[in-house]
Each structure stands twice: as C-alpha cells, then as structure tokens.
Amino acid sequence: MTRVRMLTPAALFTAFFSAYFFGLATPASADATVFLGANTTPANRAVKGIAVGIGLVVIGFEFEYAATSDDPSAAAPSLKTGTGSLLLQSPVPFFGFQPYFTTGAGLYHETLGIHSDTSAELATGGGVKVSLVGPIRLRVDYRVFKLGSGALYSPAHRIYAGLNLKF
Secondary structure, eight states: OHHHHHHHHHHHHHHHHHHHHTTOSOOOEEEEEEEEEEEOSSSOEEEEEEEEEEEETTEEEEEEEEEEOOBGGGTBOEEEEEEEEEEEEOSSOBTTEEEEEEEEEEEEEEEETTEEEEEEEEEEEEEEEEEEETTEEEEEEEEEEEEOTTOSSSSEEEEEEEEEEEO
16 A cells, blocks of 8 residues: 555656656747727727737636727726736637636726726636637637726626737
C-alpha cells in the first residue's frame, strides 16, 4: 500500500513534466478585439471599443474598454466602461466556433446633460469567436452591465461584433 501512495505523486510529476518538455502542454494564447455594436438601454446607440485578453486552455482573462454615444432626444446617456473579466471558454474551437461565458467588474462613467455619474459596475455575458482566416476571427458578444445606484438606467444591455486577432 505504501508503494502505491509513493508511486502516484511521482508518476503525476513525471507525466506533467514530460508533457511540458515534449510539447504536449497547451501554451497560453492572447488576443485583441476591436468592435462596433449597440447599447440598447434605454435606446439604441452606437458603441465602440477594444478588448485585450489572455487564455489558458479553458480560463481566460480580459480587459475591455467601450464607449457609447448619448442620445439626448431619447434621454439616453453616454456610457464609458472599463471592465476586467474572467472568461470560461471551450478549450478548442468546434468547427471553427469557440463559445465563451464571461463575468467581470469594473468602473463606468455616465453623462447626460448635467447628470454625471462614475461608479462600479458588474458585467455578465457570453459570445462566440468564429475562425475566418489564419489568426483572424469574428467575435460576437452580448453583455449585461449592472451599474451603480447613481446610474440613470441599469442594467444596460450591449451587443457587438468585432475583428479578433489571436497571437
């Protein structure tokens, strides 16, 4: 019994380092996305932004900045968000599609006329990265932002599409 207990950690150690040194381990990958879309709360307005992330098999980390224009005639504020997120993603694309789920937190700044509010926000969403050519992918994403208590409209909903470069 003692030999089995001693052999198991040694076998795991050997298997891990053999896989690492012989190239069987999956390296980390990074990507960047530029996107355009719509913030739909309370009225449709253009949103543009950038996201940069790193992935380790099924877990990824991402930082995103987005800016939504205002529409005073619809009483819809401008909204700027900076969000750090955790992504849970499929380890490999299925037929060129890599789905993911994301959740994160950050800060937002909202303005409309004399109203101005800056506070914390929570974000949840998901999407898919679709392989196009080489390292270039199409990314489609939907997010829900729970804004702080001073926001005019919460939650805020956003959908976007963008070009993603994997490196």
